[in-house]
Amino acid sequence: MSIDIDTARKVAHLARIAVAEEDLPKLAGQLSGILTFMEQLNEVDVEGIEPMTSVTPMRLKRREDVVTDGGYQDKILKNAPDAREGFFAVPKVVE
């Protein structure tokens, strides 16, 4: 499976990474190379094999559905590039 320039542009947008138009051919080539490497997986007979979902056989822990943490808004906002009046600030989202 080889990735063409249009696909590279689409993937970059899905990943929310700006890629300049002139850089797309090189990116497409590198991504294609990596995918070609992955193609070896097609040689493996995986008939009847369940995809691995848990590294060690364990049941995920459960706990009471109660608030156990919180109450430190200032700490949450401390590292924000732009925080105002207790909120994260971002460019206008809705017109």
Added chain:
Amino acid sequence: MSLNKLTIADARDALRKGDVTSVEITESCLAAIEGAGVLNAYCAKTPEIALDQAKAADARIKAGDAPAMCGIPLGIKDLFCTTGVASQAASNILKGFKPEYESTVTQNLWDAGAVMLGKLSMDEFAMGSSNETACYGPVVNPWKVDDRKLTPGGSSGGSAAAVAADLCLAATGTDTGGSIRQPAAFTGIVGIKPTYGRVSRWGVVAFASSLDQAGPMTKSVRDAAIMLEAMASVDAKDSTSADIPVPNFEAALTGDIRGKKIGIPREYRMDGMPAEIAKIWEDGSAMLRDAGAEIVDISLPHTKYALPAYYVIAPAEASSNLARYDGVRYGHRAKLGAGDGIVEMYEKTRAEGFGPEVQRRIMIGTYVLSAGFYDAYYNRARKVRALIKRDFEIAFADGIDAILTPATPSSAFGLGEMKDADPVEMYLNDVFTVTVNLAGLPGISVPAGLDSKGLPLGLQLIGRPWAEGDLLNHAYVLEKAVGFAAKPDKWW
């Protein structure tokens, strides 16, 4: 001997006897760090925190309340969040980020009285095998045999270089595909990746959550046992932390492996394996046999597919984990142009903040998870992963106690030498280590000798799940038999 050259075990014993103080050992390390700027191992130095912690440790030792790690100065990989101290995962996208919380691993170490010297450089987001993707510039291997500067390996390259050059007594590392074991092998030190779930991932910047594990990088196997015990815990804050008590790993170092069965997997004998690597592997297995173990040829038939499976699964998980770096909550935000909206903010921020290898892996992950390709790539890779894990389960069910393999396909290479290589060529560094992450097993790299150039080579031992004590004991026997005592000549 300068105090910075001590092992954890020797420092512990000397501290308890009152022969030295933690402040003295810490000052010795801080001086060594100041003299080693050219290695570029530390990306943030915290001498004030170190001296405060050392004084507190000395008081605690005096009071007779001294766990093994009390007063031991450590370097911390930049991937661990440390309160109020820059924690950047060697990425520009986390520039300026100072966490308001402490990772469980580092908290466990501070609770045990350990001392933080600073943060150690690494490949950006732990993605790399040469430390050249760090936003701080490459770390230099203290081992040097000609006029070239060599890589310490990656991603825990700063940790490896700092331990090998005695810029700390030991360091924390993390390992997603070999990032503790490969740099340990390249610098002649010991590094163990524990069983998945043994060490809490809470507060460690996530790369691939089903593969990431933290572990110690040390000057000896005994030190690895001592430090792993302090790092490990059952942690309610990490839902994959196993409810299995942490044993006394040091007590497992009996030096007796008589009757143990060591598997030698034939699939690891790759085409074109350098003769020197094949030789240290054979020598290592002879040493274990001489120690009374039985050497058994085994087969792990899906080994060949581990790297391609890994390079589907790890980027897929990374693409979701790294979605959080959006310029909103922490780190870098791009300067926006007039009329730029939120999508432009995300796209410009991530383009500026992530380096090329991280961008590539996010995009590969995005692609293999996208509609139409999820089954062909991601689900197939997870099925192959199940088969790789089953290979090991069959070997262990047949009575194998540990598996011996080379740690890396070569010794350390020169910085910049892989610059024009295909990304896939760099991925081949992980060929012997990546299976262990996919199967969630513990693996340890032990120095096994020097190659003809005079550079360290490592051997890897792979253990049964949750049997780190037994694994460390095998490594301890190998370490004693090899008798590796070489250190890099100080040129820096």
